[in-house]
Amino acid sequence: MFVDKVKVYVKGGDGGNGMVAFRREKYVPDGGPAGGDGGKGGSVIFKVDEGLRTLMDFRYQRHFKADRGEHGRPKNQHGKNAEDKIVRVPPGTTVIDEQTGQVLADLTHHGQEAIIAKGGRGGRGNTRFATPANPAPELSENGEPGVERDVILELKVLADAGLVGFPSVGKSTLLSVVSSAKPKIAEYHFTTITPNLGVVRVDDGRSFVLADLPGLIEGAHEGIGLGHQFLRHIERTRVIVHVIDMSALEGRDPYDDYVSINEELKAYNLRLMERPQLIVANKMDMPNAAENLERFKEKLSDDHPIFPISALTRDGLQPLLRAIVDTIETTPEFPIYEEAETESRVLYKHEKEQDPFVISRADDGAYVLSGAEIEKLFKMTDFSRDESVRRFSRQLRHMGVDEALRQRGAKDGDLVRLLEFEFEFIE
Numbered sequence: 278m279f280v281d282k283v284k285v286y287v288k289g290g291d292g293g294n295g296m297v298a299f300r301r302e303k304y305v306p307d308g309g310p311a312g313g314d315g316g317k318g319g320s321v322i323f324k325v326d327e328g329l330r331t332l333m334d335f336r337y338q339r340h341f342k343a344d345r346g347e348h349g350r351p352k353n354q355h356g357k358n359a360e361d362k363i364v365r366v367p368p369g370t371t372v373i374d375e376q377t378g379q380v381l382a383d384l385t386h387h388g389q390e391a392i393i394a395k396g397g398r399g400g401r402g403n404t405r406f407a408t409p410a411n412p413a414p415e416l417s418e419n420g421e422p423g424v425e426r427d428v429i430l431e432l433k434v435l436a437d438a439g440l441v442g443f444p445s446v447g448k449s450t451l452l453s454v455v456s457s458a459k460p461k462i463a464e465y466h467f468t469t470i471t472p473n474l475g476v477v478r479v480d481d482g483r484s485f486v487l488a489d490l491p492g493l494i495e496g497a498h499e500g501i502g503l504g505h506q507f508l509r510h511i512e513r514t515r516v517i518v519h520v521i522d523m524s525a526l527e528g529r530d531p532y533d534d535y536v537s538i539n540e541e542l543k544a545y546n547l548r549l550m551e552r553p554q555l556i557v558a559n560k561m562d563m564p565n566a567a568e569n570l571e572r573f574k575e576k577l578s579d580d581h582p583i584f585p586i587s588a589l590t591r592d593g594l595q596p597l598l599r600a601i602v603d604t605i606e607t608t609p610e611f612p613i614y615e616e617a618e619t620e621s622r623v624l625y626k627h628e629k630e631q632d633p634f635v636i637s638r639a640d641d642g643a644y645v646l647s648g649a650e651i652e653k654l655f656k657m658t659d660f661s662r663d664e665s666v667r668r669f670s671r672q673l674r675h676m677g678v679d680e681a682l683r684q685r686g687a688k689d690g691d692l693v694r695l696l697e698f699e700f701e702f703i704e
Contacts (some may be wrong), residue, residue, distance in 0.1 A: 282430070284339070285340070285428055287321040289334075290396045292317025292396070292420025293314075293347045294423075295402035295419075296314050296348060296398035297662070298310070299312075303621070306577040311351055313351070313353050313402045314401050314404075315346050315400045316347040316359060316382070317359065318399075318423045319345075319358075319361045321392075322361050323366050323393050324363050325367070325386060327367075327383045343423065344360065345359055346359045348420075349400070366671065367430055374426055374428055382509070394426060395424045396413045399421075403572070406699060420657070421657055422657075431649065435543060438486075438517070439490050439516050439518065440490060443534050446520045446560075447589075449473070452475050453475075456487060474493050475489070479599055480598075485601065486515060489588075509643045515608045516553050517555070518553050519581075521573075523561060524550045535573070555584060580637070633651055634676065635647050635648050639694065643669070645694050645695075646678065651673075652695070653694055654669070655695055690703075
């Protein structure tokens with residue numbers, strides 16, 4: 278079974294909490310602070326494994342969570358950082374944030390890595406908050422929460438060359454006779470509804486991967502027929518092998534078919550037209566095929582080589598296969614997405630900066646604070662210590678929360694809610 282799309286949940290490990298601890302040496306007044314920082318949480322990293330070919334494993338495991346960092350310890354000892362969680366994916370996997378639709382990573386090469394859910398930093402121990410006025414603060418931070426998100430994994434066929442053309446032009450038959458692949462073959466349209474892959478060995482010893490892709494019709498770029506299923510898979514191929522039924526037995530004009538297919542490729546993604554294209558004139562064993570080929574050549578203005586063949590009788594196959602592998606060897610891979618960074622691991626794109634907080638009203642009249650920045654601040658605050666609570670209050674005031682509440686009409690004594698924490702607004 279070909280699995281090309283699956284949803285999974287990933288979460289980076291939370292950072293370890295910083296510690297409040299004090300030295301107890303006899304000659305040091307008040308001891309001085311000695312609480313260490315928490316360790317960094319592990320990140321969830323996707324890594325390409327060329328031995329994998331499908332996303333089938335993700336049907337059985339859909340949650341991936343990295344470990345949290347170790348908490349800080351006495352005597353200024355830093356908590357241990359957590360190990361990253363490595364998740365292996367097949368080459369050709371695109372990782373998309375489900376909520377935003379943003380492409381997080383486009384993974385194509387063996388060993389390539391991308392951080393999908395970053396681990397949180399460790400919270401600071403009380404050593405970090407010491408001042409001359411307060412050399413032994415009872416203040417520390419909880420660890421930063423790790424990033425969590427639902428992502429869509431989409432696997433696109435990694436074939437060197439892809440067979441394109443209208444349904445029933447003979448693509449499946451061609452693949453079956455040049456490789457060990459066994460695609461369904463029948464006398465009706467859309468026999469192929471998922472890509473079939475085959476390894477083709479040429480008579481000179483070279484080999485390449487050929488994909489028989491689902492048939493295409495007019496309007497495919499708008500999703501008509503098998504449209505997007507087809508076009509999503511052709512993105513990965515380096516060479517397009519355009520198969521045309523030169524017998525015209527179904528009443529279609531071969532040249533019109535050729536133009537229609539290229540228009541669909543162009544409408545979907547202009548970059549598809551940058552790929553080299555070979556034209557295969559199939560079914561040359563049928564009556565009128567030779568005459569149709571001559572008329573096709575007269576109309577053709579594109580500079581693409583034409584290979585007359587009969588997949589059924591296997592005539593003309595070896596010159597075609599040699600030409601395909603020659604073209605593959607001289608054609609670089611085509612990137613589908615512009616990557617924000619070129620390093621092998623960090624492939625995050627720039628994310629739009631969000632507001633630090635948002636104020637809304639609950640059904641009970643309470644003012645509700647939300648937003649990634651203010652929620653992170655809340656989770657990193659140790660509310661068991663008065664000094665941490667006072668620091669949290671100062672941070673909210675510095676962010677402009679107090680003034681924003683006043684502008685929304687908050688009055689002395691009104692209830693304000695932030696996650697599970699409730700407090701009264703005080704003028």
